[in-house]
Amino acid sequence: MTILNDELREPVRNFTFPRHTLVSLLIFAAFWEVLSHLAPVLGIPPFAIPSLLKIGRSIVTITPIDIVVTLARVIGALLASFVLGLAMAMAMYRSETLEKYLHPIVRLFMAVPVVSWILFAVLWFPGVEFRIGFVLVVVCGPVFLIDTLDAMRSVPRELRHMIKSFRPTTLQFFVKLMLPAIVPTIFTSWKVNISLAIRVVTIAELVGAVTGIGHQLSVAQELFSVADVFAWTIVLVALLFMMEAIVARVETRLLRWRA
Amino acid sequence: MNIAVRSGPPPIEVRGLRKLFWQATSGQAVVAIDRLDLTIAPREVVAIVGQTGCGKSTFFDMMIGLEPPTEGTLHIGDKSPHADFDYFRGKIATVFQQDRLLPWRSALDNVKLPLELIGMHEEEQHIRALTWLNRLGLGNFVNAYPHELSGGMRQRVAIARAFVVQPDILLADEAFGHLDEVTAAELRETFLALARECGSTAILITHQLEEAIGVGDRVVVFGKSAKLLADIRVAAWPKEKYAVLREAIQFTLQNNQADPRLL
Structure with a gap:
């Protein structure tokens, strides 16, 4: 060898x-x-x-600040959803009782259509940013939670047994075994949620924001500017691909131990 | 690095140990261990043999402290590995049938794992883990991931992971059974030499009689529900009579009662 x-x-x-x-x-x-x-x-x-030239002209006039705002909303909400989802998954993994009570609620949240969450947010909260953040977290959080909880349960019994034989603290058990073991699932979950968040943020901004790509799409629709709609859509798709590429890059780096 | 031999590990005392499991489907109790009495002296190497389902693995789990006794006591010194779980951190180490290495960690990082759990300084962890990998002949493979190593090499890493904390008690559950005979014999020898050098008490669970007779100061034969059928001091048997001993243990296992030659 x-x-x-x-x-x-x-x-x-x-x-x-x-x-x-x-x-x-x-x-x-x-x-x-x-x-x-x-x-x-x-x-x-x-x-x-519209011809490619017209779409190209619209792309040139795009306001970068709206891209930055949408991107910030997506990244902020995804990070919050991930932390919340992971923390809840760890708590539910530790406590079967907690899991039994929370699981039906999580499933219920996942069954509610995005549009309903947007309407609830508009009715419940006055602040635009909070509304958008709420909708994104309530849609993406449960996906992170369910994915990571399932992944934790799939960690081989032999490995759990092995690490327990060395008597870790609860924190060490999660840090040394559970979290590294579920990293591949976490990446898959991020990829799914990036795509979901981009779609959800667009609808949320379309309905209740005065900044962001969703809002610009709404303006373009009011002005009957199909070229602008296409331009903003291309930006959204490019954003999605870019974020997915970044995640894939980090994934390749972190999972280089795989055969 | 020299291995520091300590004052000596505490004795293991098992008195009236009973372990019941309740079947989820029928709700009926299954007796895994039924009133086991056993004493293991410090630094003894004890091989436990028994047929599949005789309670060896349950006993192993109880020694680790993962399962509480239903009745009776299992004490290492004056402490229980289950009730005083944290006390035994770094004092009990295990080698399993499969290597059970963490696939995302290199050989070096796998060996470091128990040291990280006891909170050892990082530099000391590195030196110790490296020393043990070198001792097990894996000095050139410290950065290799488990999938890059052969089965025998992976088990060597697992042995290094167990010895790195220099535990009082070493437990090996069918640790060499899945390897080819040459590799298994080699690793068995290494394991024993290191256990004696470290001054650890070693308990090896096996279903291979050759292995049990070859490594143990004592061979403890478990019948159904971990009933103690025979407790054999191997040193009392001359090597030329090992074949008779093997035959007698075989008879004991098959008939669930001690062969008269063992009494």
Whole structure:
């Protein structure tokens, strides 16, 4: 067997040129451009399918502050949801009684439609930021909670038994075993929740905010500016991909121990 | 690093130990251990043999302190490994059938784990873990993750993890049974040599008679519900009679009563 040192390990590849993604996006863009020119012939109003040039012009006029605001809302709420969900999952893992009482409520929260949460938030809370934060946490928190709780329960009995034989404190049990063991699930949960949060924040901003991408979408809709709607949508999608890429990068780094 | 031999681990006293489990489906009680009496002297190496389901693993769990007795007492010195759970942190160490290494930790970090749990200074942890990996012939693999090691190497890491705290009591549950004969024999020898050097009391649970006779100062034979069928001092048997001893233990296990040759 060869000597294994960190220096001798195959380095993790940092970047692969996304050739296939680029080609498929270019084909889609070309198809779109052709469609925008054919729209009148096909009986579609010309403003409904703006050309790439028009969308490009709208993108150039986009206000970065709205992107920053939406991004801050998403990241802040995701962090709060994660901490809350993880803490509750740990408490529920420790106490079967607590789990029995809380589980039905969590399931109930997950069954409530996002639009209902937004309406509740508008009716209950005066502050816009709190409303948006509330909706995001109440939607994303339970996902983190259920995912991490399930993952904790799936930690092999043999490993739990092993670490208990060395007599850890409760905190050590979670820090040394449970949290590292559920890291892969935590990353999956983050990826799911990023996508969820981007969609939810857009609707929440659309309904009750005066800043952010959702609000700008609402303005574009009022002005019948389809090009602006597309531009903001492209920004949203790009944001989502960017955040997912960052999470995937961290995931690769932290889970390099996997075969 | 020299291994410091302490004044000596405390004796293990088991009196009238009983362990019942209640079946979730029927609600009926299952007797896993029925009034076991056993004394293990400090630094003794005791092999416990018994058929599957005889209560060996339950006894192992009770020695670790993970299971409380239903009746009777199990004391190490004057303390109970279950009731005085925290007291035994760093004093009892285990080697399991599978290595049970944490896959996200390197060999070095796996060996450090018990030291982290007892709150040892980080520098001291590093030195100790490295020393034990070197002693077990894994000096070139300290940064390897478990999946990068062979089964025998992983078990060596697990042994290093057990010895690194220099425990009073070492427990091994079928620790070598899954390895090929050559590797198992080699590891068994290493384990025993280190246990004696450390001055630890060692309890090995096994179903392999060869292993039990080969390693134990004593071989304790468990019948159903951990009934003590025979308690054999191996030194009293000359090596040329090991075949007879093996036969007698085999007879005892099959008939759930002590072979007259063992009395």
